[in-house]
Amino acid sequence: MKPVLLKCFLGKSGDTKNMLILYDQLLVVICKGQRMDFPLSSIKALVVKRKKLIIPLVVGGIGTCLSWLALHLGWYDYYLNLMIVFLFFGWMYYGLMGRDALELIEGKIQHIFLITANQFVLNTFLKFTKERQFLMQSARGTLSFHLSTKASWEAQEQSTLYSHPSLETEGFIHTSYFSELQHTYNRYFQPFDQLILIGIDLSKVEAPVKVKEVTSRNAQFPHLYGKLNKSAIVFLRAVQGPEDLQMDSNISLISPH
Incomplete structure (x- = not known):
């Protein structure tokens, strides 16, 4: 799904x-x-x-005219006709307001x-x-990737912002360039964990972004110092195994400078 x-x-x-x-x-x-x-x-x-609601407008208009005519000609009971006039007029007004x-x-x-x-x-x-x-x-900037658990992602479906527990514990959200994505997956997740792979255009992120060198992995990683605005997401995929980390040919992968 x-x-x-x-x-x-x-x-x-x-x-x-x-x-x-x-x-x-x-x-x-x-x-x-x-x-x-x-x-x-x-x-x-x-x-x-x-x-405008056409059916209430037309039926109410015709009914108002006919019931008003009946009222004017004295057909049936006066008060009943008057009530019917107001009923059809209200129906017509409802259609007009829409x-x-x-x-x-x-x-x-x-x-x-x-x-x-x-x-x-x-x-x-x-x-x-x-x-x-x-x-x-528009043209995509440098892509960075974040892996979220399926449960965490689905809990935030009605929000335009995405958060991760690391924002509270470490002060930022971890992301990886594509060259380090497989390593990140192997290190922190188990095969067939239900995850969501998020591709982020760093140039569209509203929170401060800082690229940090992690000496233990001899690589750079973008850190998001705030919640991720979902408008910066250019790629979204369910991940149930390492094969789902492969990118489609239409996703441009630009290496960091």
Whole structure:
């Protein structure tokens, strides 16, 4: 299973039938239990807009007109007709005011998903997704890698920041250049530990980064003196064995100077 970069609920918290899930290069929209996958490279626009509800608007408008006519002509009971007028008018007003909707444009296709999500949380998610799209299109800087346990990573799926216990105990998060990645894995982890491999563009990291020489390994290692902003992550993969540490050909590996 692919590791989740970030997720956001479109309704109440914990509603897995209405949510957004962002993977390495894929956005998944689950609306009313139906799943749709969108590669980030195919998304042209992703915004929240207020949408009028056509059916309540039309039915309410027609009902208001007819019930008002019945009231004017004296059909049926006066108070019953008056109540019906207000009922249809309220329905029409509800359709006119509309609801918030997530608008996703993929090529020439427009997808609309009605939402009740917390606006701040949703806007944070969308801003993060757009930054990731830009990052994927831009030139990558020097890559560094960090290995996280699957449990630790999944516990932080709803945050735009990633932390590691070493930040509290040592004051920084350990990362390795690709040349030292295999050695780091062999030294600190057991085969088939469930891990997440995180590829980090150091030029996008918001926390202070210092490259330190570790004499015992005769190598340099970037240290992150703060939480890692997930917008700096350019690579994300589940690791269940040493073979998963091999990079794909489309991942540029630039050696440190």
